[in-house]
Amino acid sequence: MNEKSVAFGMPGIEPRWTSSAKDGVGTAYHSSSRVWFTLSHGIVNEIYFPHVDTPNTRDLQFLITDGESFCHEERRDLLHQTEYPEQNSLFYRLTNSDREGRHRLVKEIVVAPHSSVLLMHTRLEIMDESLRGKLRLFALLAPHVKGTGKNNSAMLCGLGGRKLFEVQRKDIDMSFGCAPDFARRSVGYVGFSDGWRDLMDNFNMDWEFGQAEDGNVALIGEIDLSDVQEFTLGVGFGHNSHSACTHLLQALATPFADQREKYIRQWQRTRSEVDWSAHTKDGGTLMCLSQCVLLAHEDKTFQGAFVASLSIPWGDTKDDSDSGGYHLVWARHGANRHGAAGLRANVVAVTRTDLASVYPGENDVNKSINQEGNLTMKESESATKDPICGMTVDKASAMARLTTFAANTAGKSFYPRQLATRQRASRAVVADN
Known part of the structure; x- marks a missing residue:
């Protein structure tokens, strides 16, 4: 295989997203891990970073x-x-079975607790003995780096003798690998030279291209089943090729069982103090899961930036023109749903973030909100600084601004990266190490 061979069909067909009917969302709780994922139809969909x-x-x-x-x-x-x-x-086990009962895949999915890497441990089970030794398994990844399927560049790469993929667009690099290493690899343009089209043609992998630049690309790697039928896939991220590959290989070098244990322990330490068991028929299981889902929608850099949903509405029919979708912050809705779930600290964070975004000023807006999440104003003389905008006004005027805050912000939405920067230190404390 020539790693410099270029795939044909540039730039590929017009890219689309995928279904917004999600079965799960996840992320590591610690702030040092900045990857989120979604699930639907038994597979991983969007991976965020x-x-x-x-x-x-x-x-x-x-x-x-x-x-x-x-x-x-x-x-x-x-x-x-x-x-x-x-x-x-937010730990998931996905089982995908052949309709005739001949084989199935059992997958467990986590995010590395302290690194920006998604990990998926997979076991192939073969029930039809006539297929043993004949089945071949391929991993197919469709990159949409930095929010678009256009202008992605993919290539085969290696680090320390390991067989990896690299995808790059602007300032984000993505690395894709497997433990044990892929047996064969190829990159191509979707609709022309991608792995799906190759296999569907004659059930065999005939193409092994090394590069596909500036287009709608796809990666395919054949799983090495020669020794074992269990393996771990990893997708790592960074702001250059070296960091993405290094994060990936470090995560794959740690036994998956250890990664899984730390991932689960981080989330279980966030359990709400409210006991729902007496008010639910399932001992509070669904309520606890719902609280985790709410917490997973917060950005790891911008405190209080909870997006409406980790999904793209009608994504399977949409191109890249709708850059917003549900990946926006509606602070009014966020405060309501976190309050209903008993997550009072999150209501405070959401409100502080919205204040800082709608009325940016030199003052620290945290001083305008007490620990109970109520809008207040410091006791001072009649002439004082407005706690929202920082202008010198009379006390009555400042209090009026605060009490009408909800009306002033109704319907406003933001990208998390547009909000005032506040490091999410509390995640690191709760999640331990």
């Missing part, structure tokens, strides 16, 4: 073939089951 409003992939799924008579696309052709094995944790 470095902010909660910046998707970098369309989807990550498997193709399964016997090389002779069929090629199953995981998303469309298999039966899906989503499990939540650990209470109060």
Whole structure:
């Protein structure tokens, strides 16, 4: 294989997103890990980095073939089951089974607790003995780096003898690898030279291209099943090729069981003090999961920046022209839903963030909000600084501005990266190390 061979079909077909009917969302709780993911139809969809409003992939799924008579696309052709094995944790187990009961994939998905890497441990189970030794498995990844499927550049790369992929657009680099290493790899342009089209043609991987630049690209890697039928895929991120590859290889070098244990422990330490067991029929399991889902929608850099949803509405029919979607902050809605879930500290954070964004001033807006989340004003003389805008006004005028805050901000929305910078130190404290 020539790693410099260039795929044909540039720039590929017009890119699309994927379904917004999600079965799960996840992220590590610690602020040092700045990756989020979504799930639907039994597969990973968008992977976000470095902010909660910046998707970098369309989807990550498997193709399964016997090389002779069929090629199953995981998303469309298999039966899906989503499990939540650990209470109060965004840890998922996905089981995707052949409709005729011949084989199935069991996947566990986490984010590295202290690194920007998504990890997916997978086990292939073969029930039909006639397929043992014949089934071949391929991982197919569709990059949409920095919110678009256009102008992505993909190539084969290696670090320390490891067989990896690299995808780059602007200031974001993405690295894709497997432990054990992929047996074969290729990159191509979607609709022309991508791995899906290659396999669906004759159930075999015929193309092994090394580069596909500036287009709508896709990556495909054949899983090495020669020794074991369990493996771990990883997608790592950074702001240059070296950092993305290094983060990925470091995460893959740690046993998946250790990564999973730390990931679950971080989330379980965030459990609300409210005991829901007496008010629910499931012991509060669904309520605890819902609280975790709410917490997962907060950005790791901008405190209080909770996006409306980690999804792209009607994404499977939309191109890249709608850059906002649900990846925006509506502070009014965020405060309401976090208050209903008993997450009082989040209501305070949301309100502080909205104050700083709508009325930026030299003053510290945190002084305008007490620990109960109520809008207040410091006791002072009749002439004082407005706690929102910093202008010198009379006390009555300042109090009036505060009490009408909700009306003034109704309907306003922001990208998390547009908000006032506040490091999320509390996540690091709660999540431990």
